[in-house]
Amino acid sequence: MEENINKQKLFIGSCIALVVTSMTFAIRAKLELVFGPDGVGLNLEQIGTAFAPAFWGFTLAMIFGGPLVDRLGIKKIAWIAFITHAIGITLTILAYDMNSLFIATLFVGIGNGMVEAAFNPMVASMFPNKKTKMLNRFHVWFPGGIVIGALMGWLVMDVMGLGWQIMVGLLYVPLIIYGLIFWGKKFPVTERVQMGVSFGDMVKNLGKPLFIFMVICMLMTAASELGTTQRIESLLHNSVAYPLLVLAFINGIMALGRAFAGQVIHKLQPAGMLLFSAIFTFIGLWLLTITSDGFTFVAAGVFAIGVTFFWPTMIGFVAEYLPETGALGLSVMGGAGMLSVSLVLPIMGRLMDTANATEALRTMSILPAILIVAFLGLNIYMRKKYKTPLVQGD
Incomplete structure (x- = not known):
């Protein structure tokens, strides 16, 4: 059965599906002005509320999709x-x-969540000996699609x-492509099914202290990255002429970083990568509060270096060190991350409505x-459990 599975085509199709997911993030950022005070007339808190289901819809899709992937x-x-x-x-x-924007965003969020629910465990299953590396390569296309x-x-x-509807309509192109790639293809079973771990044991493993710790951290890593972008x-808006180009710059750096993640993983190991990421993210957010014009791109670059490895390394860490949690564990991680963003967006909007963008960025840096x-x-x-140094030698 394994021989009939075209891993390369499935991996390419999953990457294009993730491009659809990530393009919705970039396009949603542009829609903020279309539906904002100078457009449709929504205030920033209302826009945060309308955008929130992209994240909690994603969360629900992942939490329900996780166990459904196995079944x-x-x-x-x-x-x-x-x-x-498509809907x-x-x-x-x-x-x-x-x-109407709320309902549309909910369906987009569910679609995005199902992409993560299906393809994170698929990649882990197809490449059992290089999970973190291949999950980073898969997640190249999150920042890649945002660019x-x-x-x-x-x-x-x-x-x-041209009109914003044309911009949104561009999403049909990668959608149709990934549909055609998957048509008639045979898919692998999840790693939990391969290992013969029962559903009850998978749920029981979600209670491990290390897994709970990673879920709590996921709430903060995802909010730091996606809440900001x-x-x-x-x-x-008041710092540079075209903020969307700053978004493209940030995600371009992220895509390059994830494409060459193998060497970084070898040197730092997943836990070391996460510490490295947190330090640079903190510095980048603070620099964004004190810079303007061209220097904004410098601050954004530091921030981008920080958030590059957050999401895929958090997922990869669980897949590597807590494989018994199965597809559900990966879904809970992704769902927790998106849930935190859904909570952060209206809060950031309120801070910008009542104070300013600098105050919102400083709050996020916490x-x-x-x-x-x-x-x-x-x-x-x-290091104590696995006897490995923080930085690996060659």
Whole structure:
């Protein structure tokens, strides 16, 4: 059965599905101005509320999709992702107020969640001996897709002066491509099924202290990264002419970093990468509060170096060190991350409505500050348990 599975095509298809997910993040950032005070007339807190289901919808999809991946199979969850993506994109084009945008964003969020629920365990299952490396390569296409979406949004609306509906309609292109790639393909079973771990044992392993610790940290790593980049237009509106280009710059650095993650993983190990990431994220957020114009790109670059490895390394750490938690464990991790972003977006909007963008950024910097301490402790724990140094030699 293993011989009939085309791992390369499945991996490519999963990457393109993730491009759809990530393009929605970039396009949503541009829609903030379309539906904002100078457009439809929503205030920043209302926009945060309308965008929130992209994240808690994602969370619900991952938490329910995680165990369903084992029961229904990766293939069926992949097609659920395709269908909900198609519905969400269409409803976004038809959106005209907060409620219609809310419903459209919910379907997009469910589609995005199903992509992660299906393909994180699929990648871990297909590449059991290099999980963190291949999950980083898979997640290259999250920042990669954001770069594509940000540049497309800038070209369509700012350069060509076309309508925002055309910008959103571009999402149909990668959607159709990944649907065609998956058509008629055989998919692998999840690693939990391969290992013969029962559903009850998988659930029981979710109670391990190390897993609970990683879930708590995921709340903060995801909010630090996605909470900031999702509100980039509002946060940097007074600092640079085209905040969407800063978003493309950040995600370009992230894509390059994840593409060459293998060497970094070899040197630092997952726990070391997370500590490194927390330090640079904290410095980057603080620099963004005190810079403007060209220096904003310097600060954004430091921030990008920080958040590059957060998401895939958190997922990879669980896949590598807590494989008994199965697809559900990976889904709980991703779901926790997106849930935290759904909570952070309205809070950031309120801070920008009542105070300013600088105050919002400074408040966000508290999260990586906590993570520095948490990941320092994780490194000490991992070095004692696995007898590995913080930095590996050649």
